[in-house]
Amino acid sequence: MNIQQIKQDSETKAFRRLAARIKKDFPRLPILLLCDSLYAGEPVFDICKKNYWDYIIRYKTGSIKSIMEEYEAIPKKGCGKTPKTEFLSGIGYKKHEVNVLKFEENQMRKKKIVTVKFQWLTNIV
Template sequence: MAGKIKKEFPRLPILLLADSLYASEPMMDICWDNGWDFIIRYQTGSISGITEEYEKVPEKGKEGHAEFVNDIDYNGKSVNMLRFWEEKMIKGEAGRTDFQ
């Protein structure tokens, strides 16, 4: 399926959002081979190799924050919003990057 999508839409930027059920090297290889980005929802116990590496990484001067609200009314439909931001020191001054 990935090959067909890539053939039909070679320049289309793709971002796959996946549950931890799809957290596997073959799925990630498909994305890397096609130049696609992906976000995988982490669940305790899944992708243990990545978890082990993550736990070994020392603090790097960054601090992340997240907040969310579910069931926001948008023209009569329910949407959820997640806001994440990270703060880090840049040339001795605090900097902030927002993701929504």
């Protein structure tokens, strides 16, 4: 394993322990998880589904290639209030369905306008 895989493995194990403790202490509490891209994967999706939790997870390009490949293959996507917002519901990933949200904005950095892209995975419809 490389250093990134070791970090992800230990954080996923810690998430499992924390999720079990939270569910035990607060069994009916509705939860919405906001996570970075390390948590984008089947173990976290499984826990959220089992506990009836919602999630919004930052998607890092390349972390789950099959999701973005399917997203890019579908030509017609939903748009938000601006043309720089896109979303697509019901992308299959193993035994889960996830929704993808993309957003672009222009930012001023060092006197230059730079386009910054954000992507999230969620189970919220």
